[in-house]
Amino acid sequence: xxxxxxxxxxxxxxxxxxxxxxxxxxxxxxxxxxxxxxxxxxxxxxxxxxxxxxxxxxxxxxxxxxxxxxxxxxxxxxxxxxxxxxxxxxxxxxxxxxxxxxxxxxxxxxxxxxxxxxxxxxxxxxxxxxxxxxxxxxxxxxxxxxxxxxxxxxxxxxxxxxxxxxxxxxxxxxxxxxxxxxxxxxxxxxxxxxxxxxxxxxxxxxxxxxxxxxxxxxxxxxxxxxxxxxxxxxxx
Numbered sequence: 001x002x003x004x005x006x007x008x009x010x011x012x013x014x015x016x017x018x019x020x021x022x023x024x025x026x027x028x029x030x031x032x033x034x035x036x037x038x039x040x041x042x043x044x045x046x047x048x049x050x051x052x053x054x055x056x057x058x059x060x061x062x063x064x065x066x067x068x069x070x071x072x073x074x075x076x077x078x079x080x081x082x083x084x085x086x087x088x089x090x091x092x093x094x095x096x097x098x099x100x101x102x103x104x105x106x107x108x109x110x111x112x113x114x115x116x117x118x119x120x121x122x123x124x125x126x127x128x129x130x131x132x133x134x135x136x137x138x139x140x141x142x143x144x145x146x147x148x149x150x151x152x153x154x155x156x157x158x159x160x161x162x163x164x165x166x167x168x169x170x171x172x173x174x175x176x177x178x179x180x181x182x183x184x185x186x187x188x189x190x191x192x193x194x195x196x197x198x199x200x201x202x203x204x205x206x207x208x209x210x211x212x213x214x215x216x217x218x219x220x221x222x223x224x225x226x227x228x229x230x231x232x233x234x235x236x
Contacts, residue, residue: 002065003163003196004030004053009062011048011219022048024219026062032163035190035197037207040216046200047168049216053198054166055083067163084112088157088195092169094149096141096156102128103137106155113160127155130193131185147178154185158195165189167199171206183209 011023023045030036038046051057052064055071064071067086074082096105107124115123128134131151141149150170157165167186171179187209189195199210207213215223 002029003032003034003067004028004198005063005065006049006052006059007063007065009052009059009064011045011052011057012060022219023052023059026219026221028214028221030196030198032196033190033194035187035209035211036199037210037213038198038200038216039202039204039207039213042202044216045219046216050166050168050198050200053164054087054089055079084109085160086162086164088154088160088162088165090150090154090157090165090167090170092172094141094146094153096149096152098141101138101140102133102144102152102155105141105152106159109156109160123159124155127159128152130158130189131155145178146174147181150174150178150182151185154182154189158189158193162195164196164198167197169200169202171201171203176205179203179206 006026006028009023009026010021012019012021026049028049038049040046048057052059053066055066058072069082071079071082097108103121103124106127107120110120110123125134125137128137131154133148133151133155136144136148141152144152165186170186171182174182183206186197186199190197197210199206201207214221
């Protein structure tokens with residue numbers, strides 16, 4: 001049973017008097033604990049696919065099902081609640097609040113839950129420990145390197161223990177060495193913490209860390225490639 005299932009999905013936008021087709025009849029499945037890299041030229045629809053899977057957007061037609069929930073059928077309020085519980089988002093730019101510490105940034109998604117303040121702090125500390133930043137919990141973003149800030153962003157993404165991480169160019173703003181550290185961390189989250197990961201990237205080196213690569217071009221899926229795992233021997 002697929003964890004993520006897109007069936008005959010179309011997505012278009014109005015641009016003046018014209019209608020721009022972004023996704024054309026996409027059918028796409030991702031099983032639990034998969035790690036998929038989405039690649040393709042700019043404007044091919046990769047980020048739009050992530051937004052549909054993450055419940056940030058709705059298809060023009062077709063059905064998007066995630067963990068047996070048909071997202072099309074949810075009201076805006078229910079979709080926002082589902083999103084906060086089910087999806088972790090990681091972006092190219094870390095979107096950390098500059099006046100908050102690392103722990104406070106990680107704790108932010110939990111403010112929407114019924115957890116006590118003590119439990120929120122405990123969960124945030126655990127997430128920071130998973131990404132190897134327990135000793136930076138009190139640091140503000142300005143006192144962290146780019147790689148450390150992305151680790152904080154990943155901790156924030158996993159703090160509510162979502163099944164799925166959607167990552168939009170998570171290493172696009174990092175140098176090669178730091179990018180490799182982040183990709184190894186994502187691989188560990190996939191292999192040892194059972195996270196299903198869907199990652200948009202322009203970088204073939206980054207895509208090698210996924211279990212398979214899907215290629216989008218002009219809104220259509222044109223190929224799928226299974227690949228050997230890279231860095232599988234890394235330790236947390």
